[in-house]
Amino acid sequence: MSRDLFRGMTAVLSLGLVLLVFLMAFVIWQQAEASVQKSGWEFIVSRHWDPVHEEFGALPYIYGTVISTMLAVLFAGPVSIGAAIYLAEFAPRRTKALLAFVVDVLAAIPSIVYGLWGSFVLAPFLRNYIEPWLGKNLGFLPFFQGSPFGLDMLAAGIMLAIMSIPVITAVAREVLETVPDGQREPLIAMGATPWEVVRIGVIPYARNGIVGAFTLGLGKAIGETMAVTMVIGNEPKISASLFSPAHSMTSVIVNEFAQATSVLHLSSLIHIGLLLFGLTLLINVLARLLIYQMSWRVKKRNENT
Amino acid sequence: MKILENHRLIWSRLMVGFCGLSTLLISGLLLLVLGYITLHGLPGANLNFFTRLPAPVGMEGGGLAQAVAGSFILIGLACLIGIPWGIGAGIFLSEVGKDSWWGEGVRFAVDVLSGVPSIITGIFVYSILVVKLQSFSALAGGVALGIIMVPLVARNTEGILQLVPQGLREAALALGLPFWKVILKIILPTAARGIGIGVTLAVAGVAGETAPLFFTSLSNNYWSLGLLEPIASLPMEIFRYATAPFAAWHELAWTGALVLITIVVSGMLLARILLPGYNFRR
Amino acid sequence: MLNSCKLKIAGLQAWYDSRQVLKGFGMEIRANKITAVIGPSGCGKSTFIRCLNRMHEIVPGARVSGSVLLDEQDIYRANPVEIRRRIGMVFQAPNVFPAMSVFENIAAGLSLNGLRNKQKLREVVEKSLAQVGLLEEIGSFIHLPATGLSSGQLQRVCIARALAVQPEVILMDEPCSALDPIASFHIEELLSELKQQYTIVIVTHNMQQAARISDYTVFLSQGDLIEYGSTPTVFINPRDRRTESYITGRSA
Numbered sequence: 062m063s064r065d066l067f068r069g070m071t072a073v074l075s076l077g078l079v080l081l082v083f084l085m086a087f088v089i090w091q092q093a094e095a096s097v098q099k100s101g102w103e104f105i106v107s108r109h110w111d112p113v114h115e116e117f118g119a120l121p122y123i124y125g126t127v128i129s130t131m132l133a134v135l136f137a138g139p140v141s142i143g144a145a146i147y148l149a150e151f152a153p154r155r156t157k158a159l160l161a162f163v164v165d166v167l168a169a170i171p172s173i174v175y176g177l178w179g180s181f182v183l184a185p186f187l188r189n190y191i192e193p194w195l196g197k198n199l200g201f202l203p204f205f206q207g208s209p210f211g212l213d214m215l216a217a218g219i220m221l222a223i224m225s226i227p228v229i230t231a232v233a234r235e236v237l238e239t240v241p242d243g244q245r246e247p248l249i250a251m252g253a254t255p256w257e258v259v260r261i262g263v264i265p266y267a268r269n270g271i272v273g274a275f276t277l278g279l280g281k282a283i284g285e286t287m288a289v290t291m292v293i294g295n296e297p298k299i300s301a302s303l304f305s306p307a308h309s310m311t312s313v314i315v316n317e318f319a320q321a322t323s324v325l326h327l328s329s330l331i332h333i334g335l336l337l338f339g340l341t342l343l344i345n346v347l348a349r350l351l352i353y354q355m356s357w358r359v360k361k362r363n364e365n366t
Numbered sequence: 367m368k369i370l371e372n373h374r375l376i377w378s379r380l381m382v383g384f385c386g387l388s389t390l391l392i393s394g395l396l397l398l399v400l401g402y403i404t405l406h407g408l409p410g411a412n413l414n415f416f417t418r419l420p421a422p423v424g425m426e427g428g429g430l431a432q433a434v435a436g437s438f439i440l441i442g443l444a445c446l447i448g449i450p451w452g453i454g455a456g457i458f459l460s461e462v463g464k465d466s467w468w469g470e471g472v473r474f475a476v477d478v479l480s481g482v483p484s485i486i487t488g489i490f491v492y493s494i495l496v497v498k499l500q501s502f503s504a505l506a507g508g509v510a511l512g513i514i515m516v517p518l519v520a521r522n523t524e525g526i527l528q529l530v531p532q533g534l535r536e537a538a539l540a541l542g543l544p545f546w547k548v549i550l551k552i553i554l555p556t557a558a559r560g561i562g563i564g565v566t567l568a569v570a571g572v573a574g575e576t577a578p579l580f581f582t583s584l585s586n587n588y589w590s591l592g593l594l595e596p597i598a599s600l601p602m603e604i605f606r607y608a609t610a611p612f613a614a615w616h617e618l619a620w621t622g623a624l625v626l627i628t629i630v631v632s633g634m635l636l637a638r639i640l641l642p643g644y645n646f647r648r
Numbered sequence: 649m650l651n652s653c654k655l656k657i658a659g660l661q662a663w664y665d666s667r668q669v670l671k672g673f674g675m676e677i678r679a680n681k682i683t684a685v686i687g688p689s690g691c692g693k694s695t696f697i698r699c700l701n702r703m704h705e706i707v708p709g710a711r712v713s714g715s716v717l718l719d720e721q722d723i724y725r726a727n728p729v730e731i732r733r734r735i736g737m738v739f740q741a742p743n744v745f746p747a748m749s750v751f752e753n754i755a756a757g758l759s760l761n762g763l764r765n766k767q768k769l770r771e772v773v774e775k776s777l778a779q780v781g782l783l784e785e786i787g788s789f790i791h792l793p794a795t796g797l798s799s800g801q802l803q804r805v806c807i808a809r810a811l812a813v814q815p816e817v818i819l820m821d822e823p824c825s826a827l828d829p830i831a832s833f834h835i836e837e838l839l840s841e842l843k844q845q846y847t848i849v850i851v852t853h854n855m856q857q858a859a860r861i862s863d864y865t866v867f868l869s870q871g872d873l874i875e876y877g878s879t880p881t882v883f884i885n886p887r888d889r890r891t892e893s894y895i896t897g898r899s900a
Contacts, residue, residue, distance in 0.1 A: 067549070075455045075472040143389070147385035163393050169631070178403065230392065536706070
């Protein structure tokens, strides 16, 4: 085996990966084409989804995905960033390894297991305790009206938050650890408090990377299927109340795929898949660019010194 | 001045405290999830679970043996695709096409792939395999899980290889070893631990994947070892049993979840303990 | 045999991307002698010796032109892998392979190139260890990972590893710069013995070391060869003013 043969083999494997991406996009597009042809833009603005009469509007699903994902980032954001900062800046060395393992395990728990936990533990807890309390005390807000249901938008948001926490924490931590010590030492020498070192020296430097970490968490939440399906209630409603059952792009595909007998129904489901594909593509590219840009800046800085 | 100083210090303590609390919350969350699963799952974790097929509704003593076996078959198939492909691409990214535009393109493709929701991969494999073979099959499930593994393994392999000091490559080349031996016999073994841990994380990731299996391997109530037949798997059975309206089935789902998590976490732990080699510090 | 030419260099130029590091010069390196390469940092010393066994070209964007003849054969028209087997190299940092034992490290060049005979491998490893004076010192640890050794011992393992391939020429890129004075002294002693069998080219930033151990000295500055001659001549009676001021420390 010569040098070139070995290089060639790894290059072929890599080329295969690139082709796979194109093939995937092409195949999904092809399968969705019937629906794209028929519904066009109507598909994403119509809220009418009726397989029997072959009318397909995906708005309720898009709404469910967008809202549950936003809730997830809202809930997960502060906690993840806090934990990432603690892990990268403050944790004692031995605790750090243990905590990093905790984050790894949290990330490795399958979404189906989260779903199981969510539907049998989280949802009843929300229905019996949290949601009645929110309704009583904050019921004047449109978000907290209606009867507590448990399997609803709020549960989906919390579920997704729990699942994106390890993603955001792990990436943000890695980003924070690439911040050179030169950003910290002058501040320490000036007598800054530990938090000031982080706020003035570290966070502004790592800002793009942290935003990238958020965006990756967002990408994970958008594509998440099982846990959402099991707690969101699976009703295509558009309601301001977080206590209302809803539906999401992924959950409708899983729920209806097996029953989709007509070509157009199947194609419409895959059309939702196509939207999902495009959306996650956009989000991930954005996230990677942000993270790259930061590590690139660090590299450049190191070369200059 | 004194008051200002105190104010700064208190604020700092508060914020550091918040960060510590967040970490605590995350750890608590893990305990909460693991605790419930152990609590509900442990009573059902007996020999029946691993040796019996599911019992009809209302009958006692059914198990999910076919699902445990099926999961291992699916994971095995996924590894056959995901590990060589992922490690090969990782080697390309780190050692061959590192600074070329072509390497950047591949890296980009890896990023895109790792961001594709698994449900999409499921639909993709459904369209190219299930439709063509006119049947849901273990093969399709393995291919879908394998595709999901590839970018995970590739990215990690690249990252770990980057941590191996350049001096080792030079030293090996200077001994008059051909490039491929330098990489396969010296650099790869040096990075074996990190690559192995990455592979187990990827395996752990796909072991619990459920969404793609809806479109590929589906499920099966009986033993099925044929690669071209639908096959049962733990995640799919957990879903079916959890969403069914029978309390006894819910129990089986909890136990399934416990078994699944045990497989995943013990795999991760074993990799850390058993794999030889070096922890390179980032 | 004595004083015969081992490496004949002509018109050697080297680049990193568009930056020219070696400006084009020629010289002859004598067999069974130690040739020291000295010069201010950034003068191209390391690049120069890395051109002598085709290690320069493994850096992306690096280019070489000119010729280097090893006993009449142009190494740039030969298979680089074979050339590196005949012209070994020892680096600044003692880079032992961490996944291997001391024994495997030293045997690596042979075993990975297909030598399976255990007996023969053992002989070669022991001989190489003896050559670097480590056989007695670490003899009982040779099947353990090399991680427990001191950096001086590690560097000698690296030298033994290079010797085990039985090269004709050994290139050394500041082999003592990471070592303490006593370890350096051991290596220097070792070199004087090794030159009976090998041709040695050593890059060093340590003027005393160059004066102590080498037979010939090359002075490079800004990618050009300024002076080349027997070490006493270069140190006591340099022809060029730049050499003199560098050696006496008046300027870089």
